Amino acid sequence: MSGQTNLQEQSREERFLREKFSDFYSRAPITVRSLEKREFGFGGWDKKIEFRHISETSEPNLRARLVRDAPLYVSHSVAYYEFPDARPMTKKNWLSSDLIFDLDADGSACGNKCGKFTCQKCLDAVKQDAIKLIEEFLVPDFGFSRDEMSVNFSGSRGYHVHVFSESVAQLDREARREIADYIGGVGLDFGRLFWNEGKKFLGPSPTQGGFGGKFARAFVSKLSDDSFAISIARKLKKPEERAKLISAIERGNYDNVGIANREKKLFDNFEKMRLTMAGRIDSNVTADTSKLIRMQNSLHGGSGMLAKSVKSLDSFEPMRQAPVFGNTPLKIKASEAVPALNICDYSFGPIPAGETRELPVHSAVYLLCKKAAALA
Amino acid sequence: MADLAFCAHYPFSSAAKKYVSERGLELTSLLLEKAEDRVRDAISSGKIRKVPKLAESQEEELALYAISRMIVSSANNRYLINRYAVAEGKKTSDYLSGEDSGREDYLSEAASEFGMVFESAGKAGKYLVPLAKYLQYTPRSVDYKLSNREVSAGKVIVNRHERNRIIEEAVKKKMENELPIRGEFTPEVKEAAKRLLALLPKLEAPVLRLGQENYPPCIVKLLEELSMNINLPHTARVALGIYLIKAGMADAKIVELFRSAPDFSEKTTAYQIAHLRAKGYSMPACSTMDSYGICMADCRCGTPLNFRAGLHGKRLTHESEGRK
Numbered sequence: 001m002s003g004q005t006n007l008q009e010q011s012r013e014e015r016f017l018r019e020k021f022s023d024f025y026s027r028a029p030i031t032v033r034s035l036e037k038r039e040f041g042f043g044g045w046d047k048k049i050e051f052r053h054i055s056e057t058s059e060p061n062l063r064a065r066l067v068r069d070a071p072l073y074v075s076h077s078v079a080y081y082e083f084p085d086a087r088p089m090t091k092k093n094w095l096s097s098d099l100i101f102d103l104d105a106d107g108s109a110c111g112n113k114c115g116k117f118t119c120q121k122c123l124d125a126v127k128q129d130a131i132k133l134i135e136e137f138l139v140p141d142f143g144f145s146r147d148e149m150s151v152n153f154s155g156s157r158g159y160h161v162h163v164f165s166e167s168v169a170q171l172d173r174e175a176r177r178e179i180a181d182y183i184g185g186v187g188l189d190f191g192r193l194f195w196n197e198g199k200k201f202l203g204p205s206p207t208q209g210g211f212g213g214k215f216a217r218a219f220v221s222k223l224s225d226d227s228f229a230i231s232i233a234r235k236l237k238k239p240e241e242r243a244k245l246i247s248a249i250e251r252g253n254y255d256n257v258g259i260a261n262r263e264k265k266l267f268d269n270f271e272k273m274r275l276t277m278a279g280r281i282d283s284n285v286t287a288d289t290s291k292l293i294r295m296q297n298s299l300h301g302g303s304g305m306l307a308k309s310v311k312s313l314d315s316f317e318p319m320r321q322a323p324v325f326g327n328t329p330l331k332i333k334a335s336e337a338v339p340a341l342n343i344c345d346y347s348f349g350p351i352p353a354g355e356t357r358e359l360p361v362h363s364a365v366y367l368l369c370k371k372a373a374a375l376a
Numbered sequence: 377m378a379d380l381a382f383c384a385h386y387p388f389s390s391a392a393k394k395y396v397s398e399r400g401l402e403l404t405s406l407l408l409e410k411a412e413d414r415v416r417d418a419i420s421s422g423k424i425r426k427v428p429k430l431a432e433s434q435e436e437e438l439a440l441y442a443i444s445r446m447i448v449s450s451a452n453n454r455y456l457i458n459r460y461a462v463a464e465g466k467k468t469s470d471y472l473s474g475e476d477s478g479r480e481d482y483l484s485e486a487a488s489e490f491g492m493v494f495e496s497a498g499k500a501g502k503y504l505v506p507l508a509k510y511l512q513y514t515p516r517s518v519d520y521k522l523s524n525r526e527v528s529a530g531k532v533i534v535n536r537h538e539r540n541r542i543i544e545e546a547v548k549k550k551m552e553n554e555l556p557i558r559g560e561f562t563p564e565v566k567e568a569a570k571r572l573l574a575l576l577p578k579l580e581a582p583v584l585r586l587g588q589e590n591y592p593p594c595i596v597k598l599l600e601e602l603s604m605n606i607n608l609p610h611t612a613r614v615a616l617g618i619y620l621i622k623a624g625m626a627d628a629k630i631v632e633l634f635r636s637a638p639d640f641s642e643k644t645t646a647y648q649i650a651h652l653r654a655k656g657y658s659m660p661a662c663s664t665m666d667s668y669g670i671c672m673a674d675c676r677c678g679t680p681l682n683f684r685a686g687l688h689g690k691r692l693t694h695e696s697e698g699r700k
Contacts, residue, residue, distance in 0.1 A: 088637075088640055088641060089639025140528065141527045141528060141529075141530075142530050143507070143528075143529040143530020143531065170508070170512075171508060171511060171512070172610070173610045173611065174610065175511035177609075177611065178511050178521075179522070181521070181523055182527065185523055186523060187523045188521075188523040188524060189521075189523075189524055193524075208526055208528075209525075209527045209528025209529075209533065210523075210525050210527045213528070283669055284609070
């Protein structure tokens, strides 16, 4: 089966992009763990997965296929199978799966203004989500080490975090969903974190694991803020009262200072602290042990950018580091209004629909992949 | 020298297996009869009686365990196997919380069968379980919801009771996975299996006859996805299966619907649907559907089975229009 559709049916733009992609794959690094045990899926102009149930035996063979077929999307299973190309799914004989977290910019950071041309604000927000996922959940709570994790830019507007830990490779869908639920705080019952023991009102201490500990740490740290402390209880204006409360919380005691409407106040603050990542990761992706996910360092057909492996999230700038196609000029005609954009430090736009521009090829490819322009 | 009491209480352990393989096993009619009783108790009351503290009885228990497994395997009925597995698990936790409650050495050895080590959490009666084992061997219930647990550095804190419960679940799963064992069984074993099969309750849940117009949005969506050859997650399939059973659809028809799943296997699907029906699982509540990520609308019907187009459908259309 060939990934290449009939040439006659391809538009000029698709042919152009496939040529660029093919050329890219002839020299791109390909790094897939246990490549021969993965199922591959390839996509084209209309669908991200057009062909699947494909296996490859080696890196050179995969490369040859990518150069020949120049798919616009390259995905592989998060699973390792004995027979990756067998059908139906059960015949593949599932061996294990990487644990995956999928983060996507949902447009909420800019109030849904950017649409398909994901803006810097949204890209920054999703990057912060990825950092939070790793620094506040994967490492401290789940105990994954950084060398059993890899982070990829999705190539468009999000990140994929892969965990290769043997300890979780065998987990089934429901167990994986439980992990995703934890991160999103699904089923979290705040009331369970606190209880009465005799006259005492006890709760989590800062050294504790889980959301209890997260809350206690955040609460103690916020108490150093005067207005916050006073909002909890007037008495806390005095530093010595505050110190007393903090040291009580360190022993899991929350009633050292009289707090009016205590439960509600604590709960409202828990909500405000945004300690969970509710709605920030796609739990269906985490739960799906046979998901096809974009291959690291492959091109994303919806942006022409690289699904780049990211070593340091802090310093990663997708619109600067993920485009790969250089700056030879290329003429395109906008088929819809294009907003002001900055790709690889080149600012252009806005471009009104119907207007022609000469752009560096990385920016032109971006617009062609977005289906927002045609070759002029 | 093997500890006979340990072997008798935890007959699934490698120590017990070794003991039996060294001594050999003789299949007498008396043992067979006792084993049949043992399985009957397991499936009728969900319990397996404890063994008297006599070397003779303990040794006998090892034989009864082995023969029970043969009978259950010969019956080769999922419902029976699962009932039996539950009882073996329950028996294990009864020992751990009962007469063996002081025997930390027994607990460690039983846990090690499942590659588990329970470290002390530094507080009396609190233990650390590795995250993956916790997820594998705790029931999916509110009490064990990971979101409400102390999770740190890849470990989850559990109390003594929960620790025993985890081992119980591990034993149950082991039985479910191992059984039926393959082999040719003697005519006596086969006869015993037949008698037990005849005891199985006829589980016919009262059926609602719900027409398609009353399928809620979540079920409609799952059916649509299924017909589009989308690989539904396990939880979604289970929910859909239960719903269709409760809505009064025949097994064969449900199996037909699943035919479009990319990994469809007629045998597996038929088996799973029959299993769902036999077990009489109740329909996941809307909140559970939501946590599975398959709740599609705010119908406020409590469970998808309560959905009636005339009642919730109207509100739904009305509200979604209101939102625009």
